[in-house]
Amino acid sequence: MMLVELSSVPPAALAVAGFKDHLRLGSGFADDGLQDETLEGFLRAALAAIEARTGKVLLEREFRWTVTAWRDRDRQALPLAPVSAIAAMVQVDRHGTRIPVTASRYTLQPDQHRPAVVAFGTSLPSIPRGGHVEIDLLAGYGPDWSDLPADLAQAVLLLAAHFYEYRSDAALHGNSMPFSVTTLIERYRTVRLFMGGRS
Template sequence: MMLIEETAVPLAALPVDEFKAHLRLGSGFAEDSLQDAVLESFLRAAIAAIEARTGKILIERGFSWVLTQWRDQAGQALPVAPVRAITEVVLVDRGEAEEVVDPALYRLDRDMQRPRLRPVGTLLPNIPGAGSVRIGFIAGFGAGWGDLPSDLAQAVLLLAAHYYEYRHETSLGEGCMPFGVTSLIERYRTVRLFAGGAV
């Protein structure tokens, strides 16, 4: 399985001005000491960390997911949420020849925890032997910063500020995330009920 981010978070969607205000309130930095490119990088890092921890895509963008077999041919759970649309399902054989699956044969089962690609009939199409299937989709709460739930938006600002404040610190453990951030994102984390099984 391989999840590929086809489009990046656009610069216009990053809350650089809100982040500047957040840092000034917390630290009293002067306006001219803030560099936009540096702040953008910390915001992108915070967004990526929160998306990885929760399995939720914050800002809308395109993804493709490659599988060599269905976990459940009656409905394949997608790796992230919320998914807004399926853009393509493509079967790829061992010789790399592609066959686009008719969109009338599948549908998106929307869910905030575990969206699924479902067949319109009984089963999803067979994946060619030694081949794969590529699922293209659009995921995210929305195209702009204002589309995020307020607690997730606050978590991004808190984590980006943490990264900014400790940008020269090299002794922090891997995966270090402040308690305030973890408490804000906890309810968005995907609950896995069956170890390794379909959910």
């Protein structure tokens, strides 16, 4: 199984101005935008770290999930959340021939922690021998910063500020997150066993 990000978070969706306020950086100067690219990088790093820790996609974007075997024939948990749409499903044989699967054969079962694709009928489409199925997903809380739950938005700002503060001393942060960040994201973390099978 492989998950690929097909689109990225656009710069306009990142709260660079809010991050500046959070850091209490000066404003009204000719070089106000000088650090914008650097601040955007810290925001993206914080987003990625929190997404990895929680299994949640914060800002909306497209993904392609390649599946070589279904865990259950009638229902397959998806590897991330929240998922708002399944854009397409395609069977790919070992020669690379692509056969689109009609949307009437499956549906999305939304869930904030363990969304799933569920069969209409007895089973999900078969996976060709030596081939795979590709599922294109739209995942995330929404396209704009304002779509984020307040606690997750605050966690991103706090972690990005931590990265910014200790940007010259990597030894200070290692693999751990500040306690304030882990506290804010704790309720979003889920235990995933075998790709989040039946719960």
